[in-house]
Amino acid sequence: MNKEILRKQFLAKRSKLPNKDAEEKSNIITNKLLDLQIYKNSSFIMSYIAFRKEVRTKKFIKHSISNGKRVGVPITVHKTKELIVSELKDFDNELVIGYYNILTPKSQYIRRVSPSIVDLVIVPGAVFDKDGYRIGYGGGYYDRFLKKLNKDAVTIGFAYNFQLVDSLPRSKYDIPVDYILTEKQLISCKTRNI
Numbered sequence: 600m601n602k603e604i605l606r607k608q609f610l611a612k613r614s615k616l617p618n619k620d621a622e623e624k625s626n627i628i629t630n631k632l633l634d635l636q637i638y639k640n641s642s643f644i645m646s647y648i649a650f651r652k653e654v655r656t657k658k659f660i661k662h663s664i665s666n667g668k669r670v671g672v673p674i675t676v677h678k679t680k681e682l683i684v685s686e687l688k689d690f691d692n693e694l695v696i697g698y699y700n701i702l703t704p705k706s707q708y709i710r711r712v713s714p715s716i717v718d719l720v721i722v723p724g725a726v727f728d729k730d731g732y733r734i735g736y737g738g739g740y741y742d743r744f745l746k747k748l749n750k751d752a753v754t755i756g757f758a759y760n761f762q763l764v765d766s767l768p769r770s771k772y773d774i775p776v777d778y779i780l781t782e783k784q785l786i787s788c789k790t791r792n793i
């Protein structure tokens with residue numbers, strides 16, 4: 600099946616998830632993340648800000664900032680399809696609705712940092728396979744971004760368990776995530792690739 604059909608199919612499936620389930624599953628995923636050694640060891644985390652029915656990230660972002668971690672959020676550069684990392688210090692006061700209806704930093708709160716300081720990235724997606732390959736919204740934003748990371752940065756895809764499949768079509772730009780975290784399991788993708 601091609602990427603476009605899979606993207607549509609999984610976004611449609613996810614859009615049917617009741618808010619209550621999205622919240623419950625997101626809470627489980629958040630708690631699992633906070634328990635991971637990788638999370639505990641991280642000092643600068645880049646996370647998407649959830650919209651629509653994506654796995655929610657607001658709680659863990661706020662928790663992380665309150666507990667002394669640095670957090671960056673993506674700013675989309677529409678023209679080049681690139682992501683800029685902007686450090687967020689106050690979730691409730693520094694964001695405004697931006698492109699695609701996703702919360703983004705207000706201009707006076709844009710604090711650009713280099714992708715090289717990021718040590719953990721939380722990656723969104725419509726569907727993931729067990730080797731960590733993903734299909735997102737189709738902009739190629741994350742594929743362009745992930746290659747700029749420091750080589751020991753860790754990437755974790757956030758998904759509901761129903762967004763997992765055995766294998767997805769791959770193209771030359773695709774960069775798999777290291778782990779996938781769902782409400783049911785933590786998948787280590789690298790060990791599967793050996």
Ligand SMILES: Nc1nc2c(c(=O)[nH]1)N(C=O)[C@@H](CNc1ccc(C(=O)N[C@@H](CCC(=O)O)C(=O)O)cc1)CN2
Pocket residue numbers: 647648649650653673675682699701723724735736737738739740741
């Ligand atoms: N929460 C969140 N933030 C994110 C992403 C994401 O997937 N989730 N992105 C991940 O890359 C980037 C934004 N990419 C996006 C690209 C397209 C659409 C979107 O709504 N597309 C329309 C179709 C638009 C068109 O074809 O012109 C749609 O799906 O209805 C949303 C986000 C950066 N920030």
Ligand SMILES: Nc1ncnc2c1ncn2[C@@H]1O[C@H](COP(=O)(O)OP(=O)(O)OP(=O)(O)O)[C@@H](O)[C@H]1O
Pocket residue numbers: 602733734735736737738739740741742743770772773
């Ligand atoms: N590093 C790159 N350099 C140039 N083009 C790229 C790169 N990464 C992806 N692309 C192109 O961007 C387009 C969208 O890619 P793809 O379908 O993989 O997006 P996606 O992973 O679903 O989206 P996103 O990363 O925004 O969630 C494709 O045409 C792809 O060839």
